[in-house]
Amino acid sequence: xxxxxxxxxxxxxxxxxxxxxxxxxxxxxxxxxxxxxxxxxxxxxxxxxxxxxxxxxxxxxxxxxxxxxxxxxxxxxxxxxxxxxxxxxxxxxxxxxxxxxxxxxxxxxxxxxxxxxxxxxxxxxxxxxxxxx
Numbered sequence: 001x002x003x004x005x006x007x008x009x010x011x012x013x014x015x016x017x018x019x020x021x022x023x024x025x026x027x028x029x030x031x032x033x034x035x036x037x038x039x040x041x042x043x044x045x046x047x048x049x050x051x052x053x054x055x056x057x058x059x060x061x062x063x064x065x066x067x068x069x070x071x072x073x074x075x076x077x078x079x080x081x082x083x084x085x086x087x088x089x090x091x092x093x094x095x096x097x098x099x100x101x102x103x104x105x106x107x108x109x110x111x112x113x114x115x116x117x118x119x120x121x122x123x124x125x126x127x128x129x130x131x132x133x
Contacts, residue, residue, distance in 0.1 A: 050076040054089055066097045084113035084120050091127055100131040107131070 053076040060068040073090040080086060091106035107124045114120035 050080045050083065050086065053079075054086070057089065057093070061093060061096060066093060069093045070097075082113055084110045084117065087113060088120060088124055088127070091124070095127060095131055103131040104128055 053072045057069040057072040057076070060066075060072060070090065070093050073086060073093060077083070077086045077090065087106055087110035091103045091110060094100075094106060095103040107128045111121060111124045114124065
């Protein structure tokens with residue numbers, strides 16, 4: 001079977017249409033990958049910022065600056081509100097400050113987020129026991 005000029009034109013148009021569709025799909029897929037990567041980067045970046053804030057908070061606590069320690073942990077919690085460890089750290093600051101009622105509230109919040117974390121649950125229960133003395 002020989003191709004006529006019309007058949008060649010139709011074949012050329014069909015191939016061009018397939019290539020254009022494939023390129024558009026690749027571009028859309030690539031844009032979705034970039035968006036996913038941006039979200040993952042933001043999550044990692046927020047986690048790193050939280051870790052940095054916790055470290056700064058611990059340094060402030062060692063220096064006796066309870067207010068700064070609390071402020072830094074509150075900032076970390078705004079970035080990662082479902083992190084039970086952050087709530088526990090804030091409870092610890094309140095305990096050191098002598099605010100035992102608030103310590104208990106924060107420990108309960110941390111416990112509610114520590115469903116599968118036995119270590120965090122134990123730390124919260126221990127701090128709650130100390131705050132109840």
